Amino acid sequence: MITRSAGVANGFVKRLLRILGLTVAWAVGGVVGLVLLVVLGFLAAKPTETIRLLGQFAGNRPGHMQRVPGAPEQPLPKASFGERALSVESLQAAMDYGAETGSDALIVWRGGSIQLEHYYEGADENTLTSTQSMHKSVVALLVGVAISDGHIGSADDPISLYLPEWAGDERAAITIRQALWQSSGIDFPTFAFGSLGPMMGLLIGQDMRPITFEQKAVEPPVTSFEYNSINPLVLGLVIENATGRPYAEYLSEALWKPLGAGDGWVQMDTEGGMARSYCCLDIPARGWLRFGLLHLDNGRANGRQIVPEDWIAAVRTPGPNNPNYGFLTWLGTEHVEQRAYNSKASLRAYHSEAFAADDVTYFDGFGGQRVYIIPSADMVIVRTGALATDWDDSHLPNLLLAGLR
Structure with a gap:
């Protein structure tokens, strides 16, 4: 039973x-x-965008990579162990934080020389990391050079003077300065789940111009701070139209070669098309260090004044709608624990505490891509690597500032 x-x-x-x-x-x-x-369905509707989107899972860039010719790389001085101006403990702790956050590279400059240049497993001095929006801060520098070269009259010129697509409507009076402040009043697309809409078109599309030009003014300039990709895209077109040269070519001749750096790459929506000037400048970590040193030395590099000193000061001056933002570049003026980007996005950048120095300027790329410039400490910090969504913006600078000798 x-x-x-x-x-x-x-x-x-x-x-x-x-x-x-x-x-x-x-x-x-x-x-x-x-x-x-x-x-x-996506493949039938938008084949190029879908293929590019899927290709990113294989590590492919979603666009044409345009070479930015460099120059013979100028050596940068490195401190010997006995010459280090930072404590060994602080440098080790910085390396540990880099490892915890999936970094590719960590470089620390202090007192006239490289104190630390560390590459993590799988990376070296030639590794090109996708550094996201750090490119925006390069656009700010390049606008200043174009003004100095006489191609652009001033930062107070209306953008429509160089971009006829903005003439004849409410955008006509928006100035270059207001776009640099991210206070232009222009609308901008955001992500839509399950859609290859306008924002995806900016990220992976093969023609960004229609999306860029269809954005209308939704409020008067200098009403509010709205960090977005349309302002730097428009400024990239202003640079091209004002200089009469492709963006990558002018970037190479006016800024990149004078810095004494090797080749770089800027992503285009298609070959011969429009530069993604809001992101997607692929250069090694040392190249980002050179941009930081350009700030630190008030626009000088290799014995030349590449960017006017007063323009560097303007880049680091807070705009009218955000005390922590200058010209397409972030500032550590006031401590905000959860730093907002714009009114449409829920994304926040975390700052566990105030910066230990009151003159921090930094390039911000999504996921912890950073260049921190701290003039009072004669310091530049570069971190590139995996997207660290839990990145603490104050941790690395404060850790190293505490290790000053």
Whole structure:
């Protein structure tokens, strides 16, 4: 009797497991099928964008990479162990934080020389990390050079003077300065789940111009701070139209080569198309150090005044709508624990405490891509690497400032 009952129970369990297995298989098959249908739908509607989007999972860049020719790389002095102007403990702690956050590179400059240049597993001095929005701060420098070269009259020129697409409507009076402040009043697209909409078009599309030009003014200039990608994209076009040269070419001749750096790469929406001047400047970590040193030395590099000193000062001066933002560049003027980017996005940048120095300027790329410039400490810090969504903006600078000798 007991044996018979056990057999019945075993049979029931087997049938139940078979049913559950089929149910799970059908569910998984259904999800896979749905995903395939969605992908095929996107592929039919926007084949190039879909292929580029899928290609990013393989590490491909979603656009044409345009070479930014450099010059023979100028050596940068390195401190010997006995010459270090920072404590060994602070440098080790900085390296540890870099490892915890998936970094590729960590470089620390202090007192006229490199104190630390560390590359993590799989990276070296030639590694090109996607540094996201740090490119915006380079655009700010390049606008200053274009003004100095006489291609642009002044930062108070209306953008429509160089961009006819903005003439004839409410955008006509928006100035270059207001766009640099991210206070132009222009609208901007945001992410939409399950859509290859305008924001995805800016990220992976093959023609950004229609999306850029269809953005209208939604409020008067200098009403509010709204960090977005449209302002730097428009400024990239202003640079091209004012100089009569492709963006990458002018960047190379006016800024990159004079810094004494090797080749870099800027992403275009398509070959011969529009530069993604809001992101996507691929250069090694040492190249970002050179940009930081350009700030530190008030626009000078290799014995030349590359960017006017008064322009560097303007870049580091807070705009009217955000005390922590100058010209496409972030400032550590006031401590805000959860730093907001704009009114549409929930994304925040975390600052666990105030910066230990009151003159911190920094390039901010999503996920902890950073260049910190601290003139009072004669310090530049570069961190590039994986997207660290839990990045603490004050941790690394304060850690190293505490280690000053």
